[in-house]
Amino acid sequence: MSQAWVLGQRALREAWRTPEALVPTLFIPLFFLVVNVGQAGKIFPAASTEFLKGQGYGAFQLPASLLLAASFGTAALFLVEDIEGGYFDKLRATPIPRTSIVAGRLIAELAKGLLIATLIVLLGLVFGISIASGVLGFLLLILLTALWSCVFVGFMQLIALKTRSAAATNSGGLVFFPLLFLTPNFVPRDMLTRPMEIAASINPVTYVMEALRSLILDDLDWERIGRGFLVVAVLGAIMVALNVRMIRHYD
Amino acid sequence: MDTREPAVRAEGLVKHYGGRTGVVEAVRGVDLRVAAGEIFGFLGPNGAGKSTTIRMLTTLLSITSGSAQVAGVDVTHEPDAARRRMGVALQEAGLDPRQTGRELLVLQGRLFGLGRGEAAARAEELLALVELEDAADRRIKGYSGGMKRRLDLASALVHEPEVLFLDEPTTGLDPASRLTVWDEVRRINARGTTVFLTTQYLEEADALCERLAIIDDGRIVRQGTPAELKTELRERRGLASDPTLDDVFLDATGRTRDHVAGDVQEVTA
Numbered sequence: 001m002s003q004a005w006v007l008g009q010r011a012l013r014e015a016w017r018t019p020e021a022l023v024p025t026l027f028i029p030l031f032f033l034v035v036n037v038g039q040a041g042k043i044f045p046a047a048s049t050e051f052l053k054g055q056g057y058g059a060f061q062l063p064a065s066l067l068l069a070a071s072f073g074t075a076a077l078f079l080v081e082d083i084e085g086g087y088f089d090k091l092r093a094t095p096i097p098r099t100s101i102v103a104g105r106l107i108a109e110l111a112k113g114l115l116i117a118t119l120i121v122l123l124g125l126v127f128g129i130s131i132a133s134g135v136l137g138f139l140l141l142i143l144l145t146a147l148w149s150c151v152f153v154g155f156m157q158l159i160a161l162k163t164r165s166a167a168a169t170n171s172g173g174l175v176f177f178p179l180l181f182l183t184p185n186f187v188p189r190d191m192l193t194r195p196m197e198i199a200a201s202i203n204p205v206t207y208v209m210e211a212l213r214s215l216i217l218d219d220l221d222w223e224r225i226g227r228g229f230l231v232v233a234v235l236g237a238i239m240v241a242l243n244v245r246m247i248r249h250y251d
Numbered sequence: 252m253d254t255r256e257p258a259v260r261a262e263g264l265v266k267h268y269g270g271r272t273g274v275v276e277a278v279r280g281v282d283l284r285v286a287a288g289e290i291f292g293f294l295g296p297n298g299a300g301k302s303t304t305i306r307m308l309t310t311l312l313s314i315t316s317g318s319a320q321v322a323g324v325d326v327t328h329e330p331d332a333a334r335r336r337m338g339v340a341l342q343e344a345g346l347d348p349r350q351t352g353r354e355l356l357v358l359q360g361r362l363f364g365l366g367r368g369e370a371a372a373r374a375e376e377l378l379a380l381v382e383l384e385d386a387a388d389r390r391i392k393g394y395s396g397g398m399k400r401r402l403d404l405a406s407a408l409v410h411e412p413e414v415l416f417l418d419e420p421t422t423g424l425d426p427a428s429r430l431t432v433w434d435e436v437r438r439i440n441a442r443g444t445t446v447f448l449t450t451q452y453l454e455e456a457d458a459l460c461e462r463l464a465i466i467d468d469g470r471i472v473r474q475g476t477p478a479e480l481k482t483e484l485r486e487r488r489g490l491a492s493d494p495t496l497d498d499v500f501l502d503a504t505g506r507t508r509d510h511v512a513g514d515v516q517e518v519t520a
Binding site: 002003006007010013014017018082085086087088089090091092093094095096249251 | 335337341346348349359362363
């Protein structure tokens with residue numbers, strides 16, 4: 001674990017020394033939040049839209065922006081740089097558990113995810129969004145977003161390890177966009193058309209989004225929150241296992 | 252006869268890759284024995300199998316068949332134990348450009364199990380060894396090619412390995428930097444570390460190596476001391492004077508000077 005921690009510190013230094021890679025992670029989700037609220041805000045007025053629970057449409061849209069912020073996977077691009085530059089081989093030539101190589105990057109991703117989610121939610125608070133589930137809900141909101149960023153980076157790292165190419169890894173990240181839109185992104189699931197509702201119900205991102213949304217709009221709804229954390233835990237375990245397997249068999 | 256355990260032993264080492272055009276036989280049964288404490292040179296033309304062999308010996312590449320031991324440890328069955336006994340500096344000088352030289356060495360020490368204080372002290376010692384104290388706290392991306400090579404060399408020594416693998420340690424360096432790296436290699440060897448190096452430069456092998464092997468098309472085609480190899484060629488060809496190592500290399504690989512000059516090969520490690 002100590003080796004994972006020192007590798008995590010190294011990955012954090014890497015992120016800190018490359019601020020230009022962090023700026024879009026913050027800017028683009030906020031841009032989409034503003035655009036989406038600007039386009040659909042009048043269709044769903046707070047006073048007469050039941051699913052908003054008295055809040056503005058921005059509160060409904062915030063989870064989508066948080067998920068977007070957590071789905072950039074820049075750590076996977078740093079991994080490609082390590083592979084191309086030979087540093088990855090240097091790490092593989094050390095007697096550390098292969099899990100430490102994966103865990104090191106995930107520790108850094110978790111820390112970055114916590115920071116970015118906190119900034120976005122705080123900005124949301126400044127613009128009138130409130131967290132109905134209170135302080136505990138706020139903390140769970142940040143934590144769930146950050147954990148999702150680890151899952152997504154795990155997925156991106158699989159592409160990086162398989163292709164060893166920055167271009168392919170970047171393109172692989174675009175897979176997330178259909179998944180983000182095959183969700184109750186603009187309205188609750190029961191208001192979607194039947195085919196869309198089926199697609200959203202199959203899509204695991206839906207349950208993370210609904211958990212995040214419930215933390216903003218409702219009091220602590222443990223069933224929904226639990227489903228969101230369960231999806232992240234299952235996908236996270238799968239991603240870690242596949243990453244470790246791929247590094248063990250890396251030739 | 253030397254009965255000591257060899258520092259590096261390879262028996263029937265084979266590596267096959269699956270390619271689009273079928274199976275590529277990169278290494279076809281390499282046998283090697285490197286005695287403890289020597290500087291051993293591994294030569295060959297581009298694409299001959301040098302890097303593939305060194306990557307198998309250093310646990311970075313799986314072995315299709317055959318076996319390899321480094322410092323008496325089987326690299327396939329006990330890779331972590333083997334990694335603790337070897338240092339590796341590959342062709343690319345695998346460094347993280349966003350870290351400082353000191354940070355890189357401390358991190359490397361921590362990964363080999365040193366405590367924070369121990370790793371810092373070892374980094375200081377190694378920075379002095381490779382004469383990079385003044386640049387220790389600068390980011391690596393600002394280092395020259397020679398400085399990067401020296402830092403890479405230092406990072407391979409952080410855990411005081413018994414065997415040091417250097418894959419083309421001077422490729423791309425200017426003559427002055429090349430001589431500095433040679434000095435480092437000699438100094439490291441003088442402290443008791445066995446050095447296994449691949450190189451394309453025959454004068455480098457002649458200057459540094461006590462024994463060498465030449466690989467061509469995945470097979471060892473010559474093995475011995477530089478003097479033995481030159482004498483063998485002189486006697487076999489009935490030459491009036493001693494041939495150079497270049498002549499030995501060209502004879503062993505079946506190449507002519509014209510062929511080598513025009514040879515372009517794609518290498519896949």
